[in-house]
Amino acid sequence: MAGGDDSWRPLAPRLLIPTWVVIGLFSLLPVILMAVYSFLTKEFRGGVIWDFTLAAYDQFFIDRGLFGDEPARLEWTYINIFGRSLLQAAICTALCLVVGFPTAWFIATRPARTRAVWLFLITIPYWVNLLIRTVSLKFLIRDNGPLNEALMSIGLTSGPLPLVNTNLAVQLGLFYSYLPFMVLPIYAAVERYNFALSEAAADLYASRWTTLREIVLPVVKPGIIAGCILVFVPALGAFLAPDLLGGAKTFMIGSLIEEQFKGSQGNWPFGAAVSMILLTLVLIALIFYARTAAREGAR
Amino acid sequence: MKGVRHYPGFLGLTILCLVILYAPLIVVMAYSFNGSTSITQWGGFSMRWYVDVFTGPDAKRFGQAAWNSITIALMAATAATIIATAAALAMVKGGRFRGRGASFALINLPLMVPEIVTAVASLIFFTAIGLTTGYGTILVAHMAFCIPFAFLPIAARLEGIEASYEQAARDLYATRAQAFRLILLPLLAPGLASGWLLAFIISLDDFIITNFVKGAGMETLPTAIFGSVKQGIKPNIMAISTLMLAVSVLFVTAAYLINRKGRQTP
Amino acid sequence: MTTAIDIRSVVKTFGEFTALHGVSLDIADNAFFTLLGPSGCGKTTLLRLIAGFEAVTAGEIRLFGEDIARLEPNRRPVNTVFQHYALFPHMSVIDNVAFGLKMQGLDLSGRRARAGKMLEMVHLSAFADRLPSQLSGGQQQRVALARALAPAPKVLLLDEPLSALDLKLRQAMRVELKQLQEDTGITFIFVTHDQEEALTMSDRIAVMSAGQVQQIGTAQEIYEAPSNRFVADFIGETNLLEVDVHQVHEGRATLTLPGGHRLSCPSALVAPGRHSLSIRPERVTISDSAELSAADLSATVERVVYLGSDLQVLTRLADDTAFTIRLQNAARTEVPSPGAQIGLHLEEGAARLLAD
Numbered sequence: 046m047a048g049g050d051d052s053w054r055p056l057a058p059r060l061l062i063p064t065w066v067v068i069g070l071f072s073l074l075p076v077i078l079m080a081v082y083s084f085l086t087k088e089f090r091g092g093v094i095w096d097f098t099l100a101a102y103d104q105f106f107i108d109r110g111l112f113g114d115e116p117a118r119l120e121w122t123y124i125n126i127f128g129r130s131l132l133q134a135a136i137c138t139a140l141c142l143v144v145g146f147p148t149a150w151f152i153a154t155r156p157a158r159t160r161a162v163w164l165f166l167i168t169i170p171y172w173v174n175l176l177i178r179t180v181s182l183k184f185l186i187r188d189n190g191p192l193n194e195a196l197m198s199i200g201l202t203s204g205p206l207p208l209v210n211t212n213l214a215v216q217l218g219l220f221y222s223y224l225p226f227m228v229l230p231i232y233a234a235v236e237r238y239n240f241a242l243s244e245a246a247a248d249l250y251a252s253r254w255t256t257l258r259e260i261v262l263p264v265v266k267p268g269i270i271a272g273c274i275l276v277f278v279p280a281l282g283a284f285l286a287p288d289l290l291g292g293a294k295t296f297m298i299g300s301l302i303e304e305q306f307k308g309s310q311g312n313w314p315f316g317a318a319v320s321m322i323l324l325t326l327v328l329i330a331l332i333f334y335a336r337t338a339a340r341e342g343a344r
Numbered sequence: 345m346k347g348v349r350h351y352p353g354f355l356g357l358t359i360l361c362l363v364i365l366y367a368p369l370i371v372v373m374a375y376s377f378n379g380s381t382s383i384t385q386w387g388g389f390s391m392r393w394y395v396d397v398f399t400g401p402d403a404k405r406f407g408q409a410a411w412n413s414i415t416i417a418l419m420a421a422t423a424a425t426i427i428a429t430a431a432a433l434a435m436v437k438g439g440r441f442r443g444r445g446a447s448f449a450l451i452n453l454p455l456m457v458p459e460i461v462t463a464v465a466s467l468i469f470f471t472a473i474g475l476t477t478g479y480g481t482i483l484v485a486h487m488a489f490c491i492p493f494a495f496l497p498i499a500a501r502l503e504g505i506e507a508s509y510e511q512a513a514r515d516l517y518a519t520r521a522q523a524f525r526l527i528l529l530p531l532l533a534p535g536l537a538s539g540w541l542l543a544f545i546i547s548l549d550d551f552i553i554t555n556f557v558k559g560a561g562m563e564t565l566p567t568a569i570f571g572s573v574k575q576g577i578k579p580n581i582m583a584i585s586t587l588m589l590a591v592s593v594l595f596v597t598a599a600y601l602i603n604r605k606g607r608q609t610p
Numbered sequence: 611m612t613t614a615i616d617i618r619s620v621v622k623t624f625g626e627f628t629a630l631h632g633v634s635l636d637i638a639d640n641a642f643f644t645l646l647g648p649s650g651c652g653k654t655t656l657l658r659l660i661a662g663f664e665a666v667t668a669g670e671i672r673l674f675g676e677d678i679a680r681l682e683p684n685r686r687p688v689n690t691v692f693q694h695y696a697l698f699p700h701m702s703v704i705d706n707v708a709f710g711l712k713m714q715g716l717d718l719s720g721r722r723a724r725a726g727k728m729l730e731m732v733h734l735s736a737f738a739d740r741l742p743s744q745l746s747g748g749q750q751q752r753v754a755l756a757r758a759l760a761p762a763p764k765v766l767l768l769d770e771p772l773s774a775l776d777l778k779l780r781q782a783m784r785v786e787l788k789q790l791q792e793d794t795g796i797t798f799i800f801v802t803h804d805q806e807e808a809l810t811m812s813d814r815i816a817v818m819s820a821g822q823v824q825q826i827g828t829a830q831e832i833y834e835a836p837s838n839r840f841v842a843d844f845i846g847e848t849n850l851l852e853v854d855v856h857q858v859h860e861g862r863a864t865l866t867l868p869g870g871h872r873l874s875c876p877s878a879l880v881a882p883g884r885h886s887l888s889i890r891p892e893r894v895t896i897s898d899s900a901e902l903s904a905a906d907l908s909a910t911v912e913r914v915v916y917l918g919s920d921l922q923v924l925t926r927l928a929d930d931t932a933f934t935i936r937l938q939n940a941a942r943t944e945v946p947s948p949g950a951q952i953g954l955h956l957e958e959g960a961a962r963l964l965a966d
Contacts, residue, residue: 052510052520057438060430061447064491067427071488072453072462075469079461082468092471147354148361154349163358165600170365172596174549176566177585181368184375184577189384191371221364228361243348253351282458284552289573299460306467306556313468320464327458508696511663514683515690516710516761526709530700 076324083317093313101318123301123319130297131326133212134280137219138227141276142269145227149268152228153235164232171225179285182221186214186290210292218286226275234268267338274334278327298323369589376582393583400580402572409568413548416483416564421543424490425498428539429532431491432499437507454489462489463556470557477559485557486547493546494539501535534602541599545592612639612674614765614797615660620669620679622655629655631821632669637765637799638814639674642791644800646808647818648844653801656818657767660799661690673764684713688765689758694774695750697742703753704729704738710761728756731790748779755787759794766791768800772807784810805845809833817841838965842888849889849933855882855963863963868929871906873956877963886964891936893960896923896946897953905953909933911946921945925952 083101085093108120152163170178186192186208193205208214242264246256262269284299291297298319305316376394380387397403431451435444454462466485470477509531513523551566558567565588572581615637622630630652637643645653658664660671662683671679678686689710697706708725716724729735732752742750751771758766768787772780788811791798802808808815809829817824817832817840825837836842843850855865855877863877865887875887897905909925916939923935923946935954937943946952 052514052523053433053437054439054441057434057441058443060434060438061443063427064431064447064451067423067488068450068453068491071466071469071484072457073450075465076457076461078472079465079468082472144357144361144364147351147357150351151354151358161604165596166362167365168600169593169596170369172545172549173369173589173592174551174566174585176549176551176570177372177588178368180569180573180577180581180585181372183573184582185368185371187577191375194384221368224361224365240348247348253348256348257351278456278458282460284460302460302464303555306464316464317468320461323458324461327456327461331456506694506696508692508694509698511661511683512690512692512696512698512757513709513713514663515661515688516757517684517713518709519682519684522713527698531698 079317080321083314083321085314085317087312087314098314101312101314104312104315105318105322126296126301127298127322127326129212129295130281130299133216133219133297134277134283136216137223137280138273138277140216140220141224141227142273145224145272146231146269149228149231150235153232153238167225167228167232171229175222176285178222179218179289182218183209183289186217209290210295212291212295214290215287215295215297218290219280219283222283222286223276223280226279227272230271230275231265231268234265234271238265270334270337274330277330281326282323372582373586373589376579376586378579378582381579393579394587396580397583397587402580405563406565406568406584409563409565412479412482412563413565416479416486417544417547420483420486420490420547421494421540423487424494424543425536425540427487428491428494428498428543429536432495432502436499436502451495452492455492459552463553466553467556477557478562481557481559482554482562482564485553486550489550489553490543490546494543497538497542498532498535501532501538505531537602538599541595541602545595548588548591613637613672614639614641614674615799616670616672616675617656617660618670618672620656620659620671621667622652622659622664623667629821630659633818633821633823635816635823635826637797639797640795641813642788642798642800642811644802644808644812644815645818646802646805646815646845647824648803651818652821653803653818654769657690657769657799657801660765661688661767662686687761687763688767689761689763690767690769691751691754691758691771693769693771695742695754695771697750697753697757699742702739702741703734703745706742706753707757707760709757714761724760725756728760729753731759732756747775748783751775751783755790759790759796763796765797765799768798770802771800772802773804780807787811809845817844819844834959835962836888836964839886839888842886842962842964847891847934847936849891850964851887851889851931851933852884853887853963855885857882865963867907868927868931869907873906873961875961875963876959888962888964889933889956889960891922891934893957894935895955895957896935896937897955898946898950906956907933907954909952909954911948911950911952913948914945925954 082093084097084099086096086098086100088094104120105123106120108118108122109115148167152160152167155163184190188205188207188209193202193208196202196206197204208217238261242260243256246260247253251259282299283297284303287295287297288300288303291300302316302319302323304310305312305319377389377391378385378387379390379392397406428451431447435448435451438444457465462485466481467477470481475481505528509527510523513527514520518526549566550564551570554564555567555570558564563571565584569581569584572578613636617633617635617637619632619634620630621628621632633652633656645656647653655664659666659679662678662681662685666679669679670677673686673688698709701709704722704725707728708721711721711724726735726738729738732755734749734752734756737745737749737753742753745753751774754771772783772787775783784807787798787800800808800811812829814826814828815832816826819840825832825841827835832841833845836845836848839850842848851868853865853867855863857864858877858881861876862874863882864872864874865885867873867887907927909927911923911925913924915922915924919939921937921939921943923937925933925935927933933954937945
């Protein structure tokens with residue numbers, strides 16, 4: 046029935062009051078407050094003084110030398126951290142797509158009975174505590190861990206591969222953390238895919254891989270984009286993988302933010318400003334997604 | 345001749361995918377039964393680290409942390425489920441009304457904002473309004489964060505229930521409240537159960553937000569594990585991890601079975 | 611005769627869209643009344659207004675004299691059989707049937723007895739403890755009937771209840787439904803888009819289109835004497851010809867058929883002019899070309915379609931209008947061959963002038 050149900054329609058606004066109160070008060074308002082904090086002056090014990098200033102953003106983008114008396118130059122330290130995070134998130138998204146799409150396709154093309162089992166196997170890690178999964182990965186790949194032991198015992202390497210504290214380890218951690226986020230939306234799209242389209246393409250002389258490129262990928266694109274967003278956004282702001290598997294050289298946005306709120310060395314306005322910049326990047330990604338989804342929906 | 349569904353190599357990649365996802369978990373599970381105090385040497389099968397979890401020097405700290413985690417998850421999931429149910433009824437059955445789009449965006453807000461940003465924002469908010477960070481702030485933050493997770497399965501289930509069931513009950517002399525209690529609620533039950541389970545797991549698993557808003561001296565299981573891991577991975581951590589893993593698997597299996605049963609009787 | 615339902619100038623709008631433009635009709639007590647029309651004509655909306663699932667925008671709905679248009683559905687002594695039955699999937703068959711009785715506050719033993727009796731009536735006593743999903747479509751249909759009849763409503767509303775059944779079952783249920791209506795003495799208001807269903811069961815039929823009632827009458831009246839073009843076209847098969855009406859005198863009109871033949875037929879029309887003439891295909895006889903001059907119309911046979919009990923002869927008149935004839939497939943029937951010139955003779959009452 047168009048436009049909902051007569052008996053519920055008048056109640057709708059009232060039923061949403063608890064949502065507005067709880068999410069509005071404890072999610073939306075804090076984000077707004079955080080935006081305000083990014084324009085305040087830092088206090089040295091961790092906290093703020095209510096004096097409005099652009100100091101936090103200035104610190105992020107502009108370098109005035111150690112004593113603040115040199116000519117202003119672009120500050121590269123934080124931009125580099127963002128650059129590294131963006132690169133890591135992008136690589137992670139690409140890797141997840143390369144492995145995730147075939148997995149999703151394979152599962153979606155199983156007979157109904159075994160499909161449920163495959164899907165169940167993919168879903169379980171999704172619900173296992175991310176901290177535990179990251180710790181487990183660290184345990185597996187550490188210098189004298191099972192992976193290196195195994196590699197050495199079969200003679201593939203003579204000494205332990207130094208994996209932990211490298212960008213590679215962080216990448217592996219991100220990939221491992223967010224892979225299920227890629228598989229599930231693509232699976233949902235492939236499950237709805239009309240395989241007669243592939244048959245029609247084959248009938249019209251398209252090879253298997255041409256069909257994949259020309260027919261399948263364009264049709265399931267909304268699922269692929271959803272998967273990419275679901276991987277890219279949390280990977281960009283990831284904290285656990287870089288913190289546990291990385292070191293000083295693999296510092297990412299998440300750790301940079303966290304540092305600003307720990308102990309008395311913190312700088313709350315700067316942390317808030319970094320969070321705002323991260324949030325802006327994420328919103329750009331989401332707007333891109335919404336526009337693509339709207340365009341696909343309109344077709 | 346293979347059908348159009350077949351692509352060579354896809355099975356291999358699927359298996360690779362599963363190996364990557366499961367290898368670390370299986371290794372940790374195996375080593376949690378290691379009899380040796382060293383985490384590198386295999387000292388035979390033993391349950392000693394499981395005994396250690398409940399009786400060892402860290403038992404009291406982890407016990408308290410587990411208690412906090414579970415009680416917070418129970419309350420946050422229950423509150424989130426009730427709020428999400430009301431929201432789902434409005435969004436699915438309420439038709440078009442002013443503020444529907446904004447409400448939808450609001451419900452999904454916790455999913456769109458990166459967790460670390462939510463964490464920072466929550467810490468700033470609680471500090472600004474002068475709330476002492478601790479048990480209460482964790483609970484409130486989890487409640488808000490869990491709403492979209494509870495909302496998704498409840499709204500999906502509700503969309504599958506035709507309006508005619510409620511109308512039939514009203515036609516047969518049931519009041520609005522009776523039609524809701526006797527017809528809609530039982531039909532919605534599988535959605536409520538999976539929504540609650542997901543919210544519970546999300547709350548139980550959360551580290552980042554909890555880490556920011558917990559304040560000094562307050563620990564949940566993930567923050568306690570994180571603190572301990574910072575000093576190196578000890579065997580008792582592997583035992584705790586294996587136990588938490590078992591709980592997660594149990595819950596996902598339950599949610600899966602409830603959902604499947606729900607689908608059989610639409 | 612008592613009036614069960616009296617609908618007065620009912621208007622229903624959904625935002626910009628007007629579903630019912632001031633509908634008025636009387637439904638007599640103890641009648642099988644059908645609302646017939648194509649999808650989107652407003653028939654289901656009217657039924658839902660009577661049930662109370664939608665609120666009227668304007669107008670009155672009286673049930674045995676009492677205006678119920680603004681009552682909640684649970685305060686109206688009418689019950690509904692839903693299109694897809696809407697049996698509560700989490701309750702057994704007997705609990706479904708007893709639901710209305712329970713809501714009315716009947717005690718457990720009273721509910722059991724009444725619900726048991728209703729199940730007996732629809733021959734489903736053996737299925738009392740099953741879940742609806744364990745029944746066939748036809749059985750679910752009968753449970754829905756038993757459930758709606760259990761509280762002894764003053765009027766029973768049926769929203770295309772046979773549409774989900776297969777043909778054989780549908781035909782059997784028509785007879786059963788009519789029988790049930792006569793046995794219970796309750797007024798049935800039946801919504802359908804299937805004219806055959808409407809014609810076989812109903813005491814009276816209201817033909818609806820575009821949110822308005824086009825004609826109300828018995829099955830015979832709406833078939834034999836359609837009041838307008840829509841009704842003639844929607845009920846059964848018909849040939850519509852544009853004709854010139856010369857004069858109307860004492861309920862009879864004189865007109866010229868295409869081809870020049872003059873005809874006199876009964877008509878309620880007042881003004882002469884150009885009008886539509888409806889001719890039912892089975893009311894036409896044919897003759898071969900030898901008698902063309904005596905025929906009302908002459909035509910060329912294009913195709914003969916075999917329909918089993920009937921033959922459909924597709925022809926074209928001299929002015930290129932398509933014209934269809936139905937012949938009974940009897941041993942004595944002479945079947946014309948394509949290309950043949952034939953004469954068409956209209957039986958008395960075969961032609962009917964339409965209002966618009």
